[in-house]
Amino acid sequence: MDAFLKKLMQYFRFPVLLAVILTVTGILQFSLMLGNVRGEHFDLKLFQLSPDTIRSMKTVEDTVKTEEDREQAASAVKPVYQYSEEIAKNRASMIKSIFDYVLEVKTSIEEGKTKKEKEAVMQDRVAELREKLNALKTDGQGLRFTDQELTALLEQDNDSLRITRDELTELVKKQLSEPIRTDHVAEIKAKIDKEIREKPEFPEEIRATLVSIGRFSITETEKENPDLTKEQIEQAKASVDPTRILQGQIIVQEGQVIDRDVFRELELAGMLADHTSSKPILGLFLLITLQMAFFFALFRNWKTEEKTKVRDLIITVTIYLLSIVVMELLSLIKNEFEVMIGFLYPVAMAPMLIRLLVNERIAIIITIMTGVAAGVIFQEGYATVIQMEVSLYIIFGGLSSLFFNKGIEKRSRILQTSMGIALVNATFIGFYLLLTQSTYGMTELAYYLVASIVSALLSGALTLGILPFIESAFGILSSFRLIELSSPNHPLLKKILVETPGTYHHSVMVANLADAACEAIGADGLLARVGCYYHDIGKTKRPGFFVENQIGAINPHDSLPAETSRDIIIAHAEDGAKMLEAHKMPKEIIDIARQHHGTSLLKFFYYKEKEKNPAVIESNYRYPGPKPQTKEVAIISVADSVEAAVRSMKEPNAEKIQKLVHAIAQDKLQDGQFDECDLSVRELKKIEAVFCETLNGIFHSRIEYPKPK
Structure with missing residues (x-):
């Protein structure tokens, strides 16, 4: 896998590679989830019998039925009538004007005229009166009087005309004071006709004329x-709620004839084979695009080595897609049961795997993304767009696994963690059941309780089962694996303890120093600690040739040539690496064993040989390397030298330790041992400070107890 990742990094820059991987992931996710948003479709024809009971997959407005209901409501609206008082006033004014004209013309006849002269000019006055009356506004219908009627009016005395005028006006005003519609006009005209004829105050000679005026x-x-009628119609239409076909509503029962109305509803709901909608597909595309955009931003801005980012990205999307596959497999049987089958999904599988293999931050994102995807996959088609109860169930269960996973030390603890997850699952399901306010039988309650436990146990079991495969495929050294390797019961550690107890003690001391220093600069302290336990495993091949394992004052090197001693000492690094490789140990641990001395000089034997042979070649007395490639190996190389040097000091104190640590660190720096790792001078100073603090704690001054007498 390392070789594959290196090739990828050679051909693509990280942003391009990130985009390509996420695009492929999005396409695969889209393909897996496409069937969940398409819904059911039926190949049906008009007037055939329905083969199944069909429920609507979505809520949609039935526009045809809505329009029918609105037209029906509009037709039920009665015309709005409005009473006008002005009409009564105008008619009363008209009657008054008629009689005022008569009085005016009559006065001109009477003034200064004899009776004979009056009769002579009566003809002219009738014409004059007719002309005045024609000028009255009578709604275009006109009020026509005969000459005899006008003459009769002119012949009445003034007082009689005034009384008649006032009585007729009041009579008309009384009738017009009540609302009169068109279909009642004839009835009211007949009524006023009768009242005028029966009124004794009206002169008989002009009674017919008064009837004409009254009726008119x-x-x-x-x-x-x-306008008001139209407004009422619009209000009636607006008050009609749109007729909707609701999600889950039965459109047609099994065996029912599919008439035109049913066929239209099936068409509107997009459930006919030839009327599928592309909207859900577009919605799924947008959702996946948004998810991939989050992943892109997360990995694009992640501050770590590009090779590590690519590896973790591939692990993340692999586990994410695996989760979707598991959900899809469960969703295949969701329609066979009345219960929520999604509650069986192993909610903590993806979060725990990502937490153990990558980091907690990405595990949180994966938990949320998985929950959203589950909401789409497990949605019941006619119930919701996203099955929120399943989404929240997975999010709560996944987040709880991250909480319970903190500080975990052994793989066996994963199953213990599962019990905590089961409790969270059961609590959430209890919330779900109570909030629905439905009544559940014992069988259903038992299912939900079992589902919460099965989901948690499956999470732990699948995590344990999948973890080794991913570790092996990607060459990942997880914290679980490191903790297992740190166990004193490991065969190689037992070998070191039994065959080289001095080396074992030295390794533990170096591990304490390296772990503390790594934590101080943000490196992997656990990796450094475990690597220290095995870094001198090669010394078990010739334990007596290393000073910490020598008992008494016998040193075999005293009787050996410097070249032989050099070969024995230098060989322990490569011997250790080969032993670790033979035991299939992780590459990181093997690298620590091989690189912890880098290409440093074996000074003691070099100078010993130089005393005999001044022409000795220095490079012959250097370790073959390679130099430390990571911060962890660089720290271990300094810690290894520092621990050995301080242990050999007589009466160590803080000042001596500080000078020695600084000298060793600077010597390695000047010797170029840190040239191939990204350890900075600033970090090196922090490492020196931590070493001094730790060593002062180990080699602190002790109280000298009095000797027994």
């Missing part, structure tokens, strides 16, 4: 207001 005065006083 009666008109409709309550007319339809088109």
Whole structure:
């Protein structure tokens, strides 16, 4: 896998590679989830029998039925009539004007005229009166009087005319004071006709004329207001709620004839084979695009080595897609049961795997992304767009696994963690069941309880089962693996302890120093600690040739040539690496064993040989390397030298330790041992400070107890 990643990094820059991987991931996710948003479709024809009971997959407005209901509501609206008082006033004014004209013309006849002269000019006055009356506004209908009627009016005395005028006006005003519609006008005209004829105050000679005036005065006083009527119609239409076909609503029962209305509803709901909608597909595309955009931003801005980012990206999307596959497999049987089958999904599988293999931050994002995807996959088609109860169930269960996973030390603890997850699952399901306010039988309650436990146990079991495969495929050294390797029961550690107890003690001391220093600069302290336990495993091949394992004052090197001693000492690094490789140990641990001395000089034997042979070549007394490639190996190389040097000091104190640590660190720096790792001078100073603090704690001054007498 390392070789594959290196090739990828050679051909693509990281942003391009990130975009390509996420695009492929998005396409695969889209393909897996496409069937969940398409819904069911039926190949049906008009007037055939429905083969199944069909429920609507979505809520949609039935526009045809809505329009029918609105038209029906509009037709039920009665015209709006509006009463006008002005009409009564105008008619009364008209009657008064008629009689005022008569009085005016009559006065001109009477003034300064004899009776004979009056009769002579009566003809002219009738014409004059007719002309005045024609000038009256009578709604275009006109009020026509005969010459005899006008003459009769002119022949009446003034007082009689005034009384008649006032009585007729009051009579008309009384009739017009009530709303009169068009279909009642004839009835009211007949009524006023009768009242005029029966009124004794009216002169008999002009009674017929008064009837004509009275009947003409009666008109409709309550007319339809088109604007108000139209407004009422619009209000009636607006008050009609749109007719909707609701999600889950039964459109047609099994065996029912599919008539035109049913066929239209099936078409509107997009459930006919030839009327599928592309909207859900577009919605799924947008959702996946948004998810991939989050992943892109997360990995693009992640501050770590590009090779590590690519590896972790591939692990993340692999586990994410694996989660979707598991959900899809469960969703295949969701329609076979009345219960929520999504509650069986192993909610903590993806979060725990990502937490153990990558980091907690990405595990949180994966938890949320998985929950959203589950909401789409497990949605029941006619219930919701996203099954929120399943989404929240997975999010709560996944986040709880991250909480319970903190500080975990052994793989066996994963199953213990599962019990905590089961409790969270059961609590959430309890919330779900109570909030629905439905009544559940014992069988259903038992299922939900079992589902919460099965989901948690499956999470732990699948995590344990999948973890080794991913570790092996990607060459990942997880914290679980490191903790297992740190166990004293490991065969190689037992070998070191039994065969080289001095080396074992030295390794533990170096591990303490390296772990503390790594934590101080943000390196992997656990990796450094475990690597220290195995870094001198090669010394078990010739334990007596290393000073910490020598008992008494016998040193075999005293009787050996410097070249032989050099070969023995230098060989322990490569011997250790080969032993670790033979035991299939992780590459990181092997690298620590091989690189912890870098290409440093074996000074003691070099100078020993130089005393005999001044022409000795220095490079012959250097370790073959390679130099430390990571911060962890660089720290271990310094810690290894520092621990050995301080242990050999007589009466160590803080000042001596500080000078020694600084000298060793600077010597390695000047010797170029840190040239191939990204350890900075600033970090090196922090490492020196931590070493001094730790060593002062180990080699602190002790109280000298009095000797027994």
